[in-house]
Amino acid sequence: DAKTTQPTSMDCAEGRAANLPCNHSTISGNEYVYWYRQIHSQGPQYIIHGLKNNETNEMASLIITEDRKSSTLILPHATLRDTAVYYCIVRTRGYSTLTFGKGTMLLVSP
Amino acid sequence: NAGVMQNPRHLVRRRGQEARLRCSPMKGHSHVYWYRQLPEEGLKFMVYLQKENIIDESGMPKERFSAEFPKEGPSILRIQQVVRGDSAAYFCASSPTGVEGTEAFFGQGTRLTVV
Numbered sequence: 001d002a003k004t005t006q007p008t009s010m011d012c013a014e015g016r017a018a019n020l021p022c023n024h025s026t027i028s029g030n031e032y033v034y035w036y037r038q039i040h041s042q043g044p045q046y047i048i049h050g051l052k053n054n055e056t057n058e059m060a061s062l063i064i065t066e067d068r069k070s071s072t073l074i075l076p077h078a079t080l081r082d083t084a085v086y087y088c089i090v091r092t093r094g095y096s097t098l099t100f101g102k103g104t105m106l107l108v109s110p
Numbered sequence: 111n112a113g114v115m116q117n118p119r120h121l122v123r124r125r126g127q128e129a130r131l132r133c134s135p136m137k138g139h140s141h142v143y144w145y146r147q148l149p150e151e152g153l154k155f156m157v158y159l160q161k162e163n164i165i166d167e168s169g170m171p172k173e174r175f176s177a178e179f180p181k182e183g184p185s186i187l188r189i190q191q192v193v194r195g196d197s198a199a200y201f202c203a204s205s206p207t208g209v210e211g212t213e214a215f216f217g218q219g220t221r222l223t224v225v
Contacts (some may be wrong), residue, residue: 034213043114043201043216044153097143097166098203098214100153 009105018075022088037084114217132189161218
């Protein structure tokens with residue numbers, strides 16, 4: 001799997017958009033970008049994934065650059081409950097397992 | 111539709127005992143993955159199973175650990191002769207297929223404490 005680079009931590013004010021960056025400069029054409037988060041002591045929660053196009057669901061938006069070397073996860077209106085470690089994962093097509101890195105600790109404050 | 115169910119949520123074992131962790135995947139999911147998270151560390155892949163088959167066990171310790179996913183019933187992660195270093199949170203995930211582009215959903219984990 002391609003390696004990903006994320007900031008160690010980020011802060012966000014409640015109600016504002018949280019933009020979490022991820023670099024995956026060695027990504028190849030058949031690799032998907034996945035985002036998960038882990039709220040303290042809970043199981044990882046699936047957020048969103050994409051290959052080339054931008055994606056949006058009820059939780060978040062995923063913006064992938066045209067060259068696919070980086071992406072941004074956007075939580076449009078962060079709440080205190082969004083405080084968690086966010087993992088950006090590049091998953092090779094045809095290979096099922098997810099390799100978790102250290103992720104970004106997002107702290108949402110009042 | 112119930113999510114991935116893991117039990118027990120908490121398990122205490124004395125050194126040398128056996129630990130059995132169970133994972134019931136989401137309905138319709140036939141692919142199961144086990145991960146371990148040591149205290150203050152990240153999630154580490156252990157094993158990937160389909161019904162009655164081990165697909166990838168590259169993350170499993172060579173001794174004392176085994177996993178199965180029988181035709182009927184939950185997936186089981188078995189740790190024999192537990193040691194203090196086995197104390198960790200063990201998470202199970204399931205997906206409907208192993209095909210790219212499918213998401214995997216995680217359970218709430220089993221927290222194993224070896225005393």
